[in-house]
Amino acid sequence: MDLNNATSEQLIQLEQSLSEQYQQLQALKLNLDLTRGKPSAEQLSLSNALDGILNGDYISKDGTDTRNYGGLEGIIESREMGATVLDMPIENILAQGSSSLTLMYQLMSTAYFFGLTGKQSAWHLAQEVSVICPVPGYDRHFSICEQLGIKMINVPMTSNGPDMDVVESLIKQDSSIRGMWCVPKYSNPTGVVYSDQTVERIAKLGQIAHKDFRVFWDNAYAIHDLSDNPVSLSSIFSACDQANTQDSVLQFASTSKVTLAGAGVAFLGASETNLKGFKAVLGVQTIGPDKTNQLRHARFFEKPESLKAHMKKHAQIIKPRFDSVLAHLEKEFSNTDLGKWESADGGYFISFDTQKGLAKKVVQLAADAGVKLTPAGATFPYGNDPEDSNIRIAPTVPTVKEVDQAMQIFTLCVKLASVQQRL
Numbered sequence: 001m002d003l004n005n006a007t008s009e010q011l012i013q014l015e016q017s018l019s020e021q022y023q024q025l026q027a028l029k030l031n032l033d034l035t036r037g038k039p040s041a042e043q044l045s046l047s048n049a050l051d052g053i054l055n056g057d058y059i060s061k062d063g064t065d066t067r068n069y070g071g072l073e074g075i076i077e078s079r080e081m082g083a084t085v086l087d088m089p090i091e092n093i094l095a096q097g098s099s100s101l102t103l104m105y106q107l108m109s110t111a112y113f114f115g116l117t118g119k120q121s122a123w124h125l126a127q128e129v130s131v132i133c134p135v136p137g138y139d140r141h142f143s144i145c146e147q148l149g150i151k152m153i154n155v156p157m158t159s160n161g162p163d164m165d166v167v168e169s170l171i172k173q174d175s176s177i178r179g180m181w182c183v184p185k186y187s188n189p190t191g192v193v194y195s196d197q198t199v200e201r202i203a204k205l206g207q208i209a210h211k212d213f214r215v216f217w218d219n220a221y222a223i224h225d226l227s228d229n230p231v232s233l234s235s236i237f238s239a240c241d242q243a244n245t246q247d248s249v250l251q252f253a254s255t256s257k258v259t260l261a262g263a264g265v266a267f268l269g270a271s272e273t274n275l276k277g278f279k280a281v282l283g284v285q286t287i288g289p290d291k292t293n294q295l296r297h298a299r300f301f302e303k304p305e306s307l308k309a310h311m312k313k314h315a316q317i318i319k320p321r322f323d324s325v326l327a328h329l330e331k332e333f334s335n336t337d338l339g340k341w342e343s344a345d346g347g348y349f350i351s352f353d354t355q356k357g358l359a360k361k362v363v364q365l366a367a368d369a370g371v372k373l374t375p376a377g378a379t380f381p382y383g384n385d386p387e388d389s390n391i392r393i394a395p396t397v398p399t400v401k402e403v404d405q406a407m408q409i410f411t412l413c414v415k416l417a418s419v420q421q422r423l
């Protein structure tokens with residue numbers, strides 16, 4: 001559909017025909033949901049064997065009775081798992097409770113209120129504190145900054161990760177910058193894997209940024225590949241070693257989308273200095289994490305290769321849903337200027353950019369036809385997408401048939417909104 005060269009008569013006809021199709025779909029009174037990135041029940045069932053797995057044996061391999069208090073750093077088996085997922089030495093890993101988001105909140109608030117390297121390093125001592133937010137990004141990251149009163153600075157995402165020219169020049173010019181959010185693999189929501197060069201440039205930011213600057217490297221989708229030959233993310237830990245900037249990066253991951261969402265194990269990977277600063281604050285908040293849950297996870301993934309095999313099963317369940325989304329987008333929009341998207345090879349999302357000023361309208365049209373989408377703007381700080389164009393599609397929960405129906409409606413809504421805008 002080449003709207004740019006259509007006459008007004010052609011546009012009117014097209015609008016009528018799309019509206020008719022829309023009304024027919026509306027009459028089906030569907031109730032479909034492409035909103036939050038949650039695992040489906042089928043995926044969660046892959047981990048049912050966690051329940052009861054300890055079978056009376058609560059002792060971890062170093063002799064710790066996991067039922068009792070203590071062990072702030074997490075049990076050795078879980079720290080080993082964190083080391084595998086984050087590709088870092090075990091000495092740099094803490095295994096904690098069930099949410100990496102909580103850990104990010106704790107690290108950012110520790111940096112803000114108490115400082116990671118002593119009182120003088122507390123961010124709040126600065127007149128203004130800003131954090132770089134690659135956009136579109138993860139709304140819950142932005143909520144943390146919003147709650148702490150931290151200013152957010154948007155930087156556009158490219159297909160190689162955040163636009164590093166912009167990031168570097170901001171850091172050189174703006175002395176209020178203390179942090180940056182990153183979802184380096186299968187980014188939420190664009191699905192992009194940061195290129196080797198991007199990883200290297202991020203590792204070097206510690207050379208030019210304020211000494212208390214920290215990258216929040218949220219590797220939530222570190223092992224969530226959909227294909228057999230996934231693109232690999234290069235190691236930021238090694239890049240920081242090379243650049244001598246190990247203190248500038250905090251890494252996070254969890255098993256929320258490996259085993260049970262919100263009932264798994266979360267990991268922090270950080271330099272010795274950062275761990276020392278964080279543990280001093282963490283030790284006031286808790287005597288230690290839930291070690292029995294950690295041991296359940298360790299037993300569940302005891303056999304070498306079991307984690308990989310488990311993630312393959314996830315991929316088998318969700319790949320057809322991603323394929324359906326991509327097939328609809330390609331069929332309707334390849335070779336048009338009605339929308340842009342990245343082809344995600346893992347993670348939980350596909351993000352779609354409409355033409356400027358249409359995202360809210362598309363989300364509303366879809367809602368009125370029974371398809372719930374994440375509110376337009378949610379992928380930007382303060383819920384404000386300046387171009388009103390980004391829409392996040394989360395296809396894991398509905399069945400393949402439902403994704404297929406929902407995408408028929410979604411693509412129709414994009415076309416209808418684009419035509420109506422020109423009339």
Ligand code: PMP
Nearest residue numbers: 099100101138183188220254256
């Ligand atoms: N980070 C990202 C990028 C996510 O997409 C999500 C879940 N949607 C989380 C963190 C939440 O992780 P957790 O369950 O470990 O708190």
